[in-house]
Amino acid sequence: MTTATLPSIDADPFAPDVLENPFPLHAALRDAGPVVHLTRYDVYALGRYEHVHAALTDWQSLQSGAGVGLSNFRYEKPWRPPSLLLEADPPRHDAPRAVLTKILGPRALRRLREAWFSDAEKLVDEVLADGEEFDAVTRLAQAFPLRVFPDAVGLPKEGRDNLLPYGDHAFNAFGPPNALVKKGEPRVPELAGWVGEQCRRERLSAGGFGAQIWAAADRGDLTHDQAPLVVRSLLTAGVDTTVHGLAAVLYAFATHPAQWRRLREDPSLARVAFDEAVRWQSPVQTFFRTATRDVVIGGHLVPDGRKLLMFLGAANRDPRRWHDPDVFDLSRDPSGHVGFGMGIHQCVGQHVARLEAEALLTALARRVERIDLLGTPRQHLNNTLRAWESVPVRVHPVATMRP
Known part of the structure; x- marks a missing residue:
C-alpha cells in the first residue's frame, strides 16, 4: 500500500450544475487518481474505468447489502x-437473481420480439400521423416502454403514469436528502402504495413476468415474502432506466446525422447504437458500495464500513479505456461499458431494454430519413440518473411515407 496522500476534491456530485454537466467533475476525478476522497460527503470515489469495473465485480469486498x-x-x-436485486449480496441475492434471469431470458424475449416490433411500428405511425415536429422524450422514449413493458409484467392499464415518478424518487433517494429528494417525498406514500398493490398476485395477469415470479415462489424457488419484492424491482428499475436509455440514443441521433444515416443503411446496428448511447450518456451515472473490510484500491486504503461512490459515467468516458470517448460512434464496439453495471449485480433486464430499443429504432429507421433538433433539449435532474425531460425534434419521413 502506498503512503501517498489520498487526493481530495471538495465537489458536490449531486449539485444541480454538476448533474446538468457532470463531465468536468468526471475528468477531474479521473485525473486526480484511482481513488479520490470527496470531502463534501466524506466518501471515497472512483472515476477510472479499470477501478470502477473491478469494484463492480468485487461483491465480497464491496457489498451492495449496505445500500447502493x-x-x-x-x-x-x-x-x-x-431491493433483493440491487441491495442484497449472496446468498440472499442468489434465488431472486436466478428466477429473474430465467424469466427475462432468451426464450421470453423471442416470444415478445414480434409483438414489440409491431407495437413500435404502430407507435411511430401514430406519432408521424400527428406531424413531423414532436418531443422525442414524451412521444417515443417514454411512450414505448410504458406501452410494452407493463404489459409484459402483467400490470393493469390504469395507473401506469405512477411508474415514472416512483422510479424517479427511488433513484433520487440513492443520493443525499437534497431538494430533489424533498420534491418527491410528498407523493411517496401514494406512489409506494400503488406500486405495492401492483406486486400482489391478484393484480398481475396470467403469463406475465409478475405471474411467473409468483409461480416460482409456488415451486419453492423463492419465498412468498420475496415474490412481491422481486416484482417491485422490475417496476422500479425496468422503466426509468430504459426510458432514459432511449432518450439518450434519440438525442445522439438528433445531434449526429451521419450516424443516423449509418443506422438507416444497416438497421442491424440498432443494438450497437443503443449500447453506444448508454456508454456515451450513461443513464445510470453512479452507484455506491460499502467496504466489508479494509480494501486497497489503486494503492490507497478504503477502510471497512466506508462508502465508495463509483462514477459509471466517468468510467464510460475514460480515455484510458476508450478511443475518442466523448464521440458517439457506431463503428465503436461499446461492449464492456459499465452502463448496466458488471458482475453479479449487472442489470438483469438489460436484454429487455435492448429489445425495446431495437424495436423502436428499427421502426424509426424504416420511416424517417433524418432527425433534427428543433430546439434546446432540457435535462431532467436526478441524483443517480442522467435523464432528458425534453428533446424537441423535427423528423423527415422517407418519401414513400409522405401522403
Missing part, C-alpha cells in the same frame, strides 16, 4: 424494504 446509495444500511434504516 449514500445511506449506509449498517447504521440507517432504509426508506423502503431493500
Whole structure:
C-alpha cells in the first residue's frame, strides 16, 4: 500500500450544475487518481474505468447489502424494504437473481420480439400521423416502454403514469436528502402504495413476468415474502432506466446525422447504437458500495464500513479505456461499458431494454430519413440518473411515407 496522500476534491456530485454537466467533475476525478476522497460527503470515489469495473465485480469486498446509495444500511434504516436485486449480496441475492434471469431470458424475449416490433411500428405511425415536429422524450422514449413493458409484467392499464415518478424518487433517494429528494417525498406514500398493490398476485395477469415470479415462489424457488419484492424491482428499475436509455440514443441521433444515416443503411446496428448511447450518456451515472473490510484500491486504503461512490459515467468516458470517448460512434464496439453495471449485480433486464430499443429504432429507421433538433433539449435532474425531460425534434419521413 502506498503512503501517498489520498487526493481530495471538495465537489458536490449531486449539485444541480454538476448533474446538468457532470463531465468536468468526471475528468477531474479521473485525473486526480484511482481513488479520490470527496470531502463534501466524506466518501471515497472512483472515476477510472479499470477501478470502477473491478469494484463492480468485487461483491465480497464491496457489498451492495449496505445500500447502493449514500445511506449506509449498517447504521440507517432504509426508506423502503431493500431491493433483493440491487441491495442484497449472496446468498440472499442468489434465488431472486436466478428466477429473474430465467424469466427475462432468451426464450421470453423471442416470444415478445414480434409483438414489440409491431407495437413500435404502430407507435411511430401514430406519432408521424400527428406531424413531423414532436418531443422525442414524451412521444417515443417514454411512450414505448410504458406501452410494452407493463404489459409484459402483467400490470393493469390504469395507473401506469405512477411508474415514472416512483422510479424517479427511488433513484433520487440513492443520493443525499437534497431538494430533489424533498420534491418527491410528498407523493411517496401514494406512489409506494400503488406500486405495492401492483406486486400482489391478484393484480398481475396470467403469463406475465409478475405471474411467473409468483409461480416460482409456488415451486419453492423463492419465498412468498420475496415474490412481491422481486416484482417491485422490475417496476422500479425496468422503466426509468430504459426510458432514459432511449432518450439518450434519440438525442445522439438528433445531434449526429451521419450516424443516423449509418443506422438507416444497416438497421442491424440498432443494438450497437443503443449500447453506444448508454456508454456515451450513461443513464445510470453512479452507484455506491460499502467496504466489508479494509480494501486497497489503486494503492490507497478504503477502510471497512466506508462508502465508495463509483462514477459509471466517468468510467464510460475514460480515455484510458476508450478511443475518442466523448464521440458517439457506431463503428465503436461499446461492449464492456459499465452502463448496466458488471458482475453479479449487472442489470438483469438489460436484454429487455435492448429489445425495446431495437424495436423502436428499427421502426424509426424504416420511416424517417433524418432527425433534427428543433430546439434546446432540457435535462431532467436526478441524483443517480442522467435523464432528458425534453428533446424537441423535427423528423423527415422517407418519401414513400409522405401522403
